Amino acid sequence: MKRYLGRKLAIYALTFFLAVTIDWMIPRFMPGNPVQTMLSRVSLRAEAVDALRGYYTRAFGLDVPVWQQYLNFWRAVFQGDLGVSIYLFPKRVSSILMEAVPYSIALLLPAILLSWLAGNKFGAFAARRKWLDNTLLPVGYLLTATPYMWLGVLLAWAFGIVLDVFPIAGAYSFQMSPHLSWAFIKDLLWHWFLPFASLFLVMFGGWAIGMRNMIIYELEADYSKYLESLGAPARLIRKYAFRNAMLPQITGLALQLGVIAVGAIVTEIVFSYPGIGHLLMQAIQNQDYFLIQGCFLFIIMGVLLANFAVDILYIIVDPRTRRGMVGES
Amino acid sequence: MAGPTKEKGPKNEFLYFAFRNWKLRLGLFVTVSFLVVALVGPFITKFDPWGYVGRPAEPPSATHWFGTTFFGQDVFSQFVHGLGPLFLVGALGGALATLIGTAIGFTAGYRGGAVDEVLNMLTNVVLVIPTLALLLLIAAYLKVRSFLMEAVFIGCTAWPWTARAVRAQTLSLRTREFVDLARISGMKPGKIVVTEIAPNMLSYLVMVFILQFGGAILNAATLDFIGLGPTTGISLGLMMNYAVMWGALPLKIWWWFIPPGLAIALIVGALYITNVGLDEVFNPKLREK
Numbered sequence: 001m002k003r004y005l006g007r008k009l010a011i012y013a014l015t016f017f018l019a020v021t022i023d024w025m026i027p028r029f030m031p032g033n034p035v036q037t038m039l040s041r042v043s044l045r046a047e048a049v050d051a052l053r054g055y056y057t058r059a060f061g062l063d064v065p066v067w068q069q070y071l072n073f074w075r076a077v078f079q080g081d082l083g084v085s086i087y088l089f090p091k092r093v094s095s096i097l098m099e100a101v102p103y104s105i106a107l108l109l110p111a112i113l114l115s116w117l118a119g120n121k122f123g124a125f126a127a128r129r130k131w132l133d134n135t136l137l138p139v140g141y142l143l144t145a146t147p148y149m150w151l152g153v154l155l156a157w158a159f160g161i162v163l164d165v166f167p168i169a170g171a172y173s174f175q176m177s178p179h180l181s182w183a184f185i186k187d188l189l190w191h192w193f194l195p196f197a198s199l200f201l202v203m204f205g206g207w208a209i210g211m212r213n214m215i216i217y218e219l220e221a222d223y224s225k226y227l228e229s230l231g232a233p234a235r236l237i238r239k240y241a242f243r244n245a246m247l248p249q250i251t252g253l254a255l256q257l258g259v260i261a262v263g264a265i266v267t268e269i270v271f272s273y274p275g276i277g278h279l280l281m282q283a284i285q286n287q288d289y290f291l292i293q294g295c296f297l298f299i300i301m302g303v304l305l306a307n308f309a310v311d312i313l314y315i316i317v318d319p320r321t322r323r324g325m326v327g328e329s
Numbered sequence: 330m331a332g333p334t335k336e337k338g339p340k341n342e343f344l345y346f347a348f349r350n351w352k353l354r355l356g357l358f359v360t361v362s363f364l365v366v367a368l369v370g371p372f373i374t375k376f377d378p379w380g381y382v383g384r385p386a387e388p389p390s391a392t393h394w395f396g397t398t399f400f401g402q403d404v405f406s407q408f409v410h411g412l413g414p415l416f417l418v419g420a421l422g423g424a425l426a427t428l429i430g431t432a433i434g435f436t437a438g439y440r441g442g443a444v445d446e447v448l449n450m451l452t453n454v455v456l457v458i459p460t461l462a463l464l465l466l467i468a469a470y471l472k473v474r475s476f477l478m479e480a481v482f483i484g485c486t487a488w489p490w491t492a493r494a495v496r497a498q499t500l501s502l503r504t505r506e507f508v509d510l511a512r513i514s515g516m517k518p519g520k521i522v523v524t525e526i527a528p529n530m531l532s533y534l535v536m537v538f539i540l541q542f543g544g545a546i547l548n549a550a551t552l553d554f555i556g557l558g559p560t561t562g563i564s565l566g567l568m569m570n571y572a573v574m575w576g577a578l579p580l581k582i583w584w585w586f587i588p589p590g591l592a593i594a595l596i597v598g599a600l601y602i603t604n605v606g607l608d609e610v611f612n613p614k615l616r617e618k
Contacts, residue, residue, distance in 0.1 A: 011450065015457045022463065026470055137352070138602060145543065145597035147550045149569060150590025156578055157586070168578060213605075220614045255490060258459030265462075266551055270573060281555065284469050292469050299462045307457055 001315060001322045008311050012304050019300040023293050024073045082297065083290035087282060093294040096279065101298065103171055104275030106192065108264050111199035112253075119207025120249055124242045126208070127215035136208060143205025148263035152198040152270035159194060166194045169272040195271040199263060203256075210252055214245035247318055254310040257303050265299075276302075346610045353606025359599035363592065367416055370409025378407040378563050386582050396584035399575045404568075408588050411565040415546055415596070418480045418564075422545030425484025427491060427538045434495025435522050439503055445496075452492045460486035461548055468557035476559045483548045491537050498533065502526050532611040536604050543600040550593050565589035 064072070076082070082093035126136040143151075160168035172178065172187045218224060218241035227237050265277030272278060276295055283291035315321045347353055376382045376393075383397040390396070395404035437448035464482050468474060502508060503526070511521050527534070552558045553566025554573075572578075572586035 011453045011457060014450070015454045018454060019458060019463075023466070026466055137605065138355075138598070141601040141605075142594055142598040145547070145601055146594040147547060147554070147566075147569075147590055149551070149554050149573075150586070150594065153569065153573060153578065153586050153590065157581075157583060161578055161581060255456065258457075258461065261459045262461040262465075262551060265465075266554055269555065280465070284465070284555070284557065289470075292466065296462055296466045299459055303459050304457065 004315070004321045005311065008308070012308065016300065016304060020074065020077055020297070021070075023296055024070060027289055027293065028069075077297070082294040085283075085288055085291050087286035087288040087291060093290050096291065097276065097294050097298050100274060100276050100279045103273060104264060104268070104277065104302075107195055107199065107268070107273065107275060108260070111196050111203065111264075112260060115200045115203035116207050116249075116253060119204045120211045120246070122204075123208035123211025124215050124238070124245065127212040128219060133212065136212060140205040140209040140212070143202055144209060146202055146205075147266075148198065148202055149266040149270050151202055152195065152267045155194050155198045156270060167191050168194065171274050191273075195267050195273050198270075199260075199267050202263065203260065206256070207249065207252075210249060211245060214248055215241050218242075218244050247314075250310060250314050250317060254307050257306050257310075261299055261303055343610065347606075350606045350610055352602050353610060356599045356601075356603030356606055359595055360603065363412060363596050363599075364416060366409060367412035370412065374403065374406040374409055376403035376406040378402065378410045382406075386580060389584050395588050396582070398571065398585050399577065399580065399582060404585055404588065407563055407568055408565070408592070411563045411568060411589065412592065414476050414559075414562060414564050415549070415593070418476055418483070418549040419542045419546040421477070421480035422483035422487065422549065423538055423542035425481065426487040426541040426545065427534065429484065430488035430491025430537070430541075431495050431534060433488065433492040435499055435526070437492070438496040438499025439518060439522055439526070441503075448492070449496070452489045452496075455486065456489040456493070461551060464548075464552060465555065465557055468552060472560075474558065474560045476562060479549055479552060479559055480545070483545045487541060487544055487548065491541065494537070495530070495534075498530055499526060502529055532607070536607055536611075539600050539604045539607070543597040546593060546597050546600075565593055 080094050082097070085091050085093050085096055088096055123136070123140075126132045156166075156168040159166045167173070167190060171191050172184065173191075176184055176187055178184065215238070219237070221241075221244075224237050224241060227240070264275070265280060267273070268275045268277035269281045276298055280292065280295040282288070283295060379402060381401045382403050383393050383401045385397065385401045386399055387393055387397040387401070393403050393405065395408055397403055398407075433448050433452065437445045437452075464486060467482065471478075499522075508521060508525050511525050516525075549558065549564070550566035550569075553564045554570045556567075556570050558564055558567055566589070568589040569586055572582070572589075577583070577585045
């Protein structure tokens with residue numbers, strides 16, 4: 001287990017190191033001058049220009065050598081100092097991001113977990129059941145092939161505009177202010193439902209299809225054939241097949257995390273849901289480079305943490321990893 | 330000229346099962362239909378995709394088959410002009426990702442040792458990074474972007490799962506007797522991989538390419554939708570971006586945002602189903618009973 005976990009942690013550490021390095025490199029070595037662009041964006045406010053120019057000379061520090069700029073960037077990252085936003089001046093990038101994180105998590109965590117559980121159950125149930133299988137196959141593939149943003153737009157149009165039962169923008173009604181009351185929580189859930197549903201549906205299709213394919217492979221495996229020849233009931237064989245098929249599905253969950261994160265970004269954009277994705281779009285449109293960098297860093301950290309959580313799950317589910325029988329990946 | 334062979338060649342058998350498989354037929358039919366529209370479409374429509382050719386927000390009619398946008402542009406014209414780049418970016422990005430993935434997978438799996446360690450580490454790292462988020466970061470700083478660049482970026486970041494799968498298969502093929510035979514008869518490693526190992530994985534590589542093709546289309550659509558796609562030209566993702574940004578939803582201009590997304594879902598879905606069909610053709614165990 002130690003070896004397995006150690007290997008994983010080494011990969012995550014290396015990934016984090018590379019991601020921060022890229023995050024630092026891109027504004028510095030890409031064509032164009034982000035500092036000038038940023039300064040020209042706030043040219044209307046004199047006090048902002050002064051404060052920012054001072055900040056930029058320190059942050060991009062042309063007076064210190066490149067290696068020192070790099071070390072300074074690392075120190076800033078560890079201190080949680082991601083600079084000041086231009087678009088929401090003079091708020092700090094880190095505090096803006098912290099406000100957005102709960103919304104992204106509230107959307108992603110239930111969508112990932114529920115779609116994974118429901119998709120696996122349904123996929124396992126549908127496999128090798130003639131008409132259900134033949135329905136699941138095209139529908140499931142169509143769902144996974146659907147761009148996240150398009151399903152979002154479609155749901156917003158159908159339930160928000162045509163049927164007019166759900167709101168299509170924001171996290172709560174704009175005449176309300178965040179406070180703890182039943183009315184507010186109900187309003188929050190009401191706004192949460194459509195973006196959640198569109199994320200859920202796209203992922204559900206993927207998990208159901210994945211499970212269906214795995215079950216069919218497992219039912220053809222030697223141990224299934226052996227059980228069958230012993231006269232074991234089909235339900236028992238399916239149960240074993242399901243357990244074996246779970247492992248690749250857990251690995252699949254880890255592999256999909258990056259795609260899911262980006263799916264959440266575009267879903268938030270469609271519904272103007274105030275999470276990291278919506279923030280990233282605002283940052284890109286306003287060329288707020290510190291905010292873009294911060295969003296990227298947060299997305300990376302989120303994906304790494306989620307990957308780690310999946311690893312723990314894998315260790316719990318698969319005893320071989322605990323006894324060091326699976327050294328590989 | 331070779332005389333007629335008595336036994337049926339494997340090609341005939343392949344075609345026999347290929348045509349019997351409804352998934353393969355359906356998938357290919359949908360994909361090829363859209364490809365035809367992409368090739369022929371631009372010659373059918375008489376409207377400039379960016380031209381203000383009609384009244385704003387006009388529903389579908391005989392002149393404007395898919396209606397017009399909020400600005401009075403012809404949606405059908407934009408749609409058919411966007412299909413070409415979609416196939417182009419998908420094929421190019423998918424091919425590049427497959428190529429890089431197989432090259433790394435073969436090298437890691439066949440060479441083993443330190444080379445494998447390093448390549449495996451690299452694969453695992455790129456696998457963990459949300460590559461599309463990385464593409465966003467890069468694209469946000471580029472002032473001019475082209476379709477070719479988009480395809481290359483996508484290809485260069487989408488390869489890890491392919492490398493992993495190819496490596497695993499190479500590892501198991503490497504120890505087979507026919508590979509040993511080639512090795513002791515003095516064949517060079519590169520040639521062994523190309524002539525002994527790769528042919529045994531050809532069916533798998535074809536399927537990998539199809540999956541990468543679909544993945545590249547989805548990635549490109551996402552980039553375009555966020556507004557970080559190519560700075561010139563039109564794409565289906567960009568159409569959706571305009572539709573959402575200019576209030577197609579509250580204005581109920583459904584003909585503006587339904588066609589582009591539906592086309593992407595149908596094409597990528599068809600590619601995936603083609604893949605399942607091919608899997609069943611290549612692997613008799615999976616065929617329906």
